Every structure is written in C-alpha cells, then in structure tokens.
Amino acid sequence: MAKIRNLAACALNRLQKESQLEIPEARIEIRALLRHALGDASPAWLIAHGEDTIGEETRHHFELLLQRRMQGEPVAHILGQREFYGREFAVTPDTLIPRPDTETLVEVALGKIPQAKEFHILDLGTGSGAVAISIALERPHASIVAVDRSHPALVVAQNNGTRLGANNVRFIESDWFSALNNQSFDLIVSNPPYIAQDDIHLQQGDLRFEPLSALASGADGLADIRRISASARRYLNPQGWLMMEHGYNQADKVAEILHQDQYHNIMTIADLAGHGRVTMGQKD
Structure with missing residues (x-):
C-alpha cells in the first residue's frame, strides 16, 4: 500500500507529462481528484495525513479518476462540480x-x-x-x-x-x-x-x-x-x-x-x- 503523499507525487508527475499542464495547476487537479477518491476529504485533512497509507480500493478509484483526466476529461466534469466565488456549483457537459x-x-x-x-x-x-x-x-x-x-x-x-x-x-x-x-x-x-x-x-x-x-x-x-x-x-x-x-x-x-x-x-x-x-x- 502506498502513502498518500507518495501516491500524489507519482500522479502529479504522470499528469504533468501527459497533459503538459503547468505544475501548480496539475498539483491542484491531483489534490482535487485525490480528495474525491478519499470521500471528499478536506484540504487540511489531506495535508495532515500525507504519511497515511491508502487502501487498495481507494487507490484503484483514484487511478480510474486519474486516467479519465489524462485522457483529457476536465476535472470539473469528473467531479461534477467546480468552485466559483467560494461556493461549489454543479456542472455538466x-x-x-x-x-x-x-x-x-x-x-x-x-x-x-x-x-x-x-x-x-x-x-x-x-x-x-x-x-x-x-x-x-x-x-x-x-x-x-x-x-x-x-x-x-x-x-x-x-x-x-x-x-x-x-x-x-x-x-x-x-x-x-x-x-x-x-x-x-x-x-x-x-x-x-x-x-x-x-x-x-x-x-x-x-x-x-x-x-x-x-x-x-x-x-x-x-x-x-x-x-x-x-x-x-x-x-x-x-x-x-x-x-x-x-x-x-x-x-x-x-x-x-x-x-x-x-x-x-x-x-x-x-x-x-x-x-x-x-x-x-x-x-x-
């Protein structure tokens, strides 16, 4: 089982190479996908639990989300929402x-x-x-x-x-x-x-x-x-x-x-x- 921090670092490297996103933007997207895979964990929780290991089922869920993003699908569509002016708005295609x-x-x-x-x-x-x-x-x-x-x-x-x-x-x-x-x-x-x-x-x-x-x-x-x-x-x-x-x-x-x-x-x-x-x- 991988640690959350290591999984995020590996995913960041893969996404940045595949999509040519700038690293800050790619990092934001990886964190959003990982939080979603972890049951909508808060940003603070993600930072505090970086050394925790991640279960196989959750890791597989995250991998599926990452694959969708690497194929070009917007994160907002993957998650079904986007933050705007401090609030979460549902979005669709x-x-x-x-x-x-x-x-x-x-x-x-x-x-x-x-x-x-x-x-x-x-x-x-x-x-x-x-x-x-x-x-x-x-x-x-x-x-x-x-x-x-x-x-x-x-x-x-x-x-x-x-x-x-x-x-x-x-x-x-x-x-x-x-x-x-x-x-x-x-x-x-x-x-x-x-x-x-x-x-x-x-x-x-x-x-x-x-x-x-x-x-x-x-x-x-x-x-x-x-x-x-x-x-x-x-x-x-x-x-x-x-x-x-x-x-x-x-x-x-x-x-x-x-x-x-x-x-x-x-x-x-x-x-x-x-x-x-x-x-x-x-x-x-």
Whole structure:
C-alpha cells in the first residue's frame, strides 16, 4: 500500500507529462481528484495525513479518476462540480465550466448593486448559474433574471440555485432577450461566447468538452457581444449599466462596439492577471 503523499507525487508527475499542464495547476487537479477518491476529504485533512497509507480500493478509484483526466476529461466534469466565488456549483457537459476570470464580472457587478435596496438585474447566458447565483447570494435585496437558450443548462442552473438557497433568482429559457417581452433592468451582465469560431484552442484542453455554443461567436469572436450591445439599451432603465466579460485582448474592440451603440462612461476592468476582462457602458 502506498502513502498518500507518495501516491500524489507519482500522479502529479504522470499528469504533468501527459497533459503538459503547468505544475501548480496539475498539483491542484491531483489534490482535487485525490480528495474525491478519499470521500471528499478536506484540504487540511489531506495535508495532515500525507504519511497515511491508502487502501487498495481507494487507490484503484483514484487511478480510474486519474486516467479519465489524462485522457483529457476536465476535472470539473469528473467531479461534477467546480468552485466559483467560494461556493461549489454543479456542472455538466451542457454548461460552461466556471473560471476564476469570471469572478471579475461578479465583483464589478456587486460594485454597482446597492446593499439594501431593490435592484433589477439580468444575467444573459447563465449556463450553470454561477454569476447570477453568486450575485443573488451577495445581494439578497436584488431581483435577478437569468436566461439561457439551453434547457439542459437551465436545469443545472435551477438546481444550483435551489441547493445554494438563491431564492431571488428567476430562470427563463430565452435566446438572449427573445423571451423577456417588456421587462427592464438596472444592470445587465453577461459572460457570452467570445472565441473566434476557427480558433485552434477550441480543439485543445477542457474546451473540447464544453458546449461550442457557449464558447465560439463568429469569425472574430464578437458576434454575440455585438448582438447584446445593440439590443440591451431597450431593456435597460435610465442610467442602467451593461457589462460583459470578453477575451484578454478584446477590450478595445468591445469598448468601440459600446461607443457605436451610444453607451456612455465606458470603462474596462482588469482581472487578477492584469488583463482587461470586463468592459461596461451606461445608458443615458
């Protein structure tokens, strides 16, 4: 029987060589898989019990999980969940896997939402519901509508909302604004598709396992951002904000789109890596 620490070190070496992941990222993934194999052990338990030996059944379970990851399957799909903004969200192949970059969108949105005042928010393309639910739980006085055109994704989002107690979110099946009729909002947020449809990264890594419709958007990746920008003013209250996540090198183009659609006070907020990640504009 192997010690937990030795098993983790061996698995890290194998995964890093097979997947070409950077060592810090590979280490995080190995720990997540090992904790799952050990019955969802806490990170602290894993550190404290590194010298413990692992039973054959548990070792075999871990090996199966590791093999799935080495074949390219995302850890979020293997475990069925992903942490986002300090909470665990269920994910499936029907949803985009929530990423740390998108926490910037949540932070920027929270900066515009009053702490204890009624405020109406729309989340376009909610996927797993990570953005809408995170905002809802941080601002319980706000009212959030979360839409997605994918019914399977909405089921995941609704289940996440129920499990996490986000009672101030309403989920609607809608292709962007199509099912919203005459509703209006103080803030519209979106993490839309923004990768060019012929980008080679779509055939690499975790992206191969995620819904293409949640990733790719036209020849330059900006087709859905243009569509959202052009339509959002109709659904925004006076002085309302539109904010959208985008690629690390798209900030200037997104700002120009908002300018052409007559938004004001346009600005871009950087993510933790220093890349322009969220661009927003205000209706007059």
